[in-house]
Amino acid sequence: MRNGIAKGKQSLGFAEAPYLLSAGTIVGQKESQGPLGKLFDERGQDKNNLFGKTTWEEAESEMQKRACLRAVEKSGIPKDKIRYLFGGDLLRQGTATAMGIESLQIPMFGLFGACSTSGEALALASMTVAGGYADYALAVTSSHFGSAEKEFRFPLGYASQRPLSAQWTVTGSGAFVIGCEKSKVRLSGVTVGKIVDYGLKDSQNMGGCMAPAACDTILTNRKDFGQDLEAYDQIVTGDLGYIGSTILLELLKKNGVDIEDRHMDCGKTIFDQQTQDTHAGGSGCGCAAVTLGSYVVPKICKGEWKKVLFVPTGALMSTVSFNEGESIPGIAHGIVLEHAG
Amino acid sequence: MRNGIAKGKQSLGFAEAPYLLSAGTIVGQKESQGPLGKLFDERGQDKNNLFGKTTWEEAESEMQKRACLRAVEKSGIPKDKIRYLFGGDLLRQGTATAMGIESLQIPMFGLFGACSTSGEALALASMTVAGGYADYALAVTSSHFGSAEKEFRFPLGYASQRPLSAQWTVTGSGAFVIGCEKSKVRLSGVTVGKIVDYGLKDSQNMGGCMAPAACDTILTNRKDFGQDLEAYDQIVTGDLGYIGSTILLELLKKNGVDIEDRHMDCGKTIFDQQTQDTHAGGSGCGCAAVTLGSYVVPKICKGEWKKVLFVPTGALMSTVSFNEGESIPGIAHGIVLEHAG
Structure with missing residues (x-):
């Protein structure tokens, strides 16, 4: 018996569903000051959100690494048991992810789905665990206000006026460990x-x-x-x-x-x-x-x-x-x- | 029983392996004139490789679409039976894929693995079919000399000298239908x-x-x-x-x-x-x-x-x-x- 149960045209149910074992979250200063501020695992206190690095891109990579390590730590699963990683970000050629998770040395699938990437990563990690391809998988995504403005809009130094319909790119990274063991x-x-x-x-x-x-x-x-x-x-x-x-x-x-x-x-x-x-x-x-x-x-x-x-x-x-x-x-x-x- | 058989640290074997049902290929003029020229399904004859479009990016998207349609046609599987598509390219934010496969209206996973993306797409499409998540899946990737030079190097009009260690980005797209039916x-x-x-x-x-x-x-x-x-x-x-x-x-x-x-x-x-x-x-x-x-x-x-x-x-x-x-x-x-x- 296979574990995927096709539902309608686009959906899947799992005969044996995988579990979300843990989440690791890290955010920048502005997010720390927001309504959810106290709920995040790690909160940057530097107004430039550099997380000890010299560029925003390096900072975003650092956030991804820390979010992954935090999620793995909270899951209680040894890092070397995490078989595959699914990750992505908004930067061209996904470099925040590549540079961020390089040191983890987990076999990886790079994704791009713009801001839907967290869903894409969770879907593929779930399918991978439910399909018996891995006991544990990581799903991670990130964005950074500084690197995203540079990538998509104007240099921050220009102080361009933002229209009221514009959104504010969150500086943060979230990682999730998906596994076959029961959780809540x-x-x-x-x-x-x-x-x-x-x-x-x-x-x-x-x-x-x-x-x-x-x-x-x-x-x-x-x-x-x-x-x-x-x-x-x-x-x-x-x-x-x-x-x-x-x-x-x-x-x-x-x-x-x-x-x-x-x-x-x-x-x-x-x-x-x-x-x-x-x-x-x-x-x-x-x-x-x-x-x-x-x-x-x-x-x-x-x-x-x-x-x-x-x-x-x-x-x-x-x-x-x-x-x-x-x-x-x-x-x-x-x-x-x-x-x- | 699940269908994935973990092999060692990073590999998977399939208890019931999926099959590659067909491949669709399309290339530009230079590739058509190369040693494999006659083997491709579609060969661009325009030296600018625009495939009837006005920009290289649109041309790359057009190639992806045609490669997918060609692969589907050769497989004999009706397009609406292709449940999921896995695709990617080299451009920032994967726009060649997004714009290329939009009209196919197949639920999709966007990927980025630089030039390894064809392997990533084939791996995930195989895992998806072998896992029972889809009877048929498409894997597609593309690159275009013009859009890649613009993305990574210098405007072509500069006529920059290329060092001998540089490689020439292939203008082409390849698509593959993976399915559960037996093929060769x-x-x-x-x-x-x-x-x-x-x-x-x-x-x-x-x-x-x-x-x-x-x-x-x-x-x-x-x-x-x-x-x-x-x-x-x-x-x-x-x-x-x-x-x-x-x-x-x-x-x-x-x-x-x-x-x-x-x-x-x-x-x-x-x-x-x-x-x-x-x-x-x-x-x-x-x-x-x-x-x-x-x-x-x-x-x-x-x-x-x-x-x-x-x-x-x-x-x-x-x-x-x-x-x-x-x-x-x-x-x-x-x-x-x-x-x-």
Whole structure:
């Protein structure tokens, strides 16, 4: 018997589900000062978020390494038992991940799914453990405000004005150990996203670009698993922020679905919009990962939420594609997490 | 019973191995004029390799789409039966893949492993089919000389002189349909690579940067599967080129292993170094993919080679990491392909 059970067009259930054994989170100074500040494992105190390094890129790599080591330590599993690592980031050619996890010497699969990468990594790590390919696997993603602004926008020294629809890239990294041993959080299924393109071209309104993909993945999850979305105590989107979340809720309502009473968005949760000047909310691969690890997973562990659909969303673009006039399609992957009593 | 059989530290064998059902290949003009020219499914005739588009990035995306459609057509499997797609390229934020496969509307996992991505995609597609997660999956990668020079080096208009150690990025895309139905090529195992860093920093000598990773993966494959490398009729590296191949053979000899009589490198095979002015050989995600699809796979189908180890190698760098003085580590994934009688 094989362990994957195809559900509908895009989803998988696991006959024997893998477990989320631990999460390691590390964030920068601004995130430490936000509403979730005290929940993170490690909090940078340096306003440049350099974590003892000389460049933002090195700092981001350092965060990935520390998040991985923290997750492994918390899992109680010896590092050399972690068979495969799935990781990615937002930088060109994924160098934050390559340089960050190099010293761990774990065989690795490099991923790119923009800000949906945490979902992609969790999906593949779960499939790998559930398929009997590994007893333990690591999933890690990161983003850094400094390296992301440099990669996608303007040199910080220009002090460019940000439109109100812009989001603030989270400085942070979240790592997760997935294993076959029982824990309090079961990864029971995944819905793999496809690319959804509404033709939007505004790279300063990522939430708007990604909302249709989140809508598509949530509706597909409902259809594939043949269950109403009321089955979830919470539906957690990655970093749609204020604008994208509003669009998502409207798109779902047009499809006859209302999740307003059970929806949260990591980009809205991680910062205090009123006092932290973060405009439309947080974003970046790290946003969903550290919010999941520090805030969502503990609630599932305690049984406060019995079943959660985690849907990080990514905007598929580069400065080159943007400058060439391409639209910014989105992608979102859905991960079903359940309290295991 | 689960289908993955862990072999040693990094490798997997499949209890029920998946099959490679078809390969679709498309290349540019220079590749069409090379030694393998007649073997490719589609050959660009335009010296700018634009494939009817206006930018090199769009052209690369167009190649990915056509390679996928060609592979699907050759497999005889209806497109809507292809459950998941694994794809990547060399461009920042993987836009060649995102823009290329968008219209296919297949749920997708975006990958980045530099020029090792074809191996990464084949490994994950095989694991997905063998794990019972999909009956059919697609693996696709691409590279384009124009978009790669723009991404990594100098504007082509500068006509910069290339050192003799530089490689020529292949304009091409290769796609593969992996499935559970029997064909003449069985994907019997994988060795997932880890990052290997000898501290080299010369981005104009990629072969030298990647050779240690190829050596590591080949030796690990031998150890994990507990068999001599004579078990393989051919060991096919991705794009080490002339310099990297020489280094690989020397490194292996230092470890007491000689594969010279059974080694080929796609970067040495795809161009005629004497007449095509390609210096140290071909490179790019597309190099290994189109050589595998057009030259290696047919030999395995015919039984000319019974067992092949395919080892595409990647150099993990970006212009930012290079400019910040980081070294260029390598990674290589090994795929075991066998003739199925």
